[in-house]
Amino acid sequence: MTALPPRATRVLNTAGDAPVDTVRLDYAARLLRRKRLVGQGGLEFLVDLEQVTSLDHGAGLCLEDGRIVAVAAADEPLVAITGQALARLAWHIGNRHTPCEIHSDRLVIQRDPVIERMLTGLGADLRPFMGPFRPEGGAYGHGRTMGHSHGEHAHG
Missing domain, CATH: 2.60.260.20 (Urease metallochaperone UreE, N-terminal domain)
Structure with a gap:
């Protein structure tokens, strides 16, 4: 046995x-x-x-x-995002509920061609790399966001 x-x-x-x-x-x-x-x-x-x-x-x-x-x-495919309007780029990433690692000089997300095209269109500079991904947790607690609710309100 x-x-x-x-x-x-x-x-x-x-x-x-x-x-x-x-x-x-x-x-x-x-x-x-x-x-x-x-x-x-x-x-x-x-x-x-x-x-x-x-x-x-x-x-x-x-x-x-x-x-x-x-x-x-573990290391995984990521992309570092830099640009003149980093706060604006972070807003667009958050608006799509994309997990994001936030640093003072760059944002880091998992590779996603659709999000990368959007960011390039917004003027971001992108640098793909392999590394460990440790994004910010949700606003209401430790860890990742497990979905979200807008209560009575829906996305318009």
């Missing part, structure tokens, strides 16, 4: 100083509830959380036996 892999049932804000392994996940894969994962060091485990959770880079998955597996943001 094959032993079941250990289960991770809790998420910690940090993996701490001595995680037993690290799992690298892109932005989409860091949104999960139940999934079998294998760390870079070969540790196989099952994530079994109570609800769908957005894992941040640097978080820890706590296994039932107390060991911690670190979560790291």
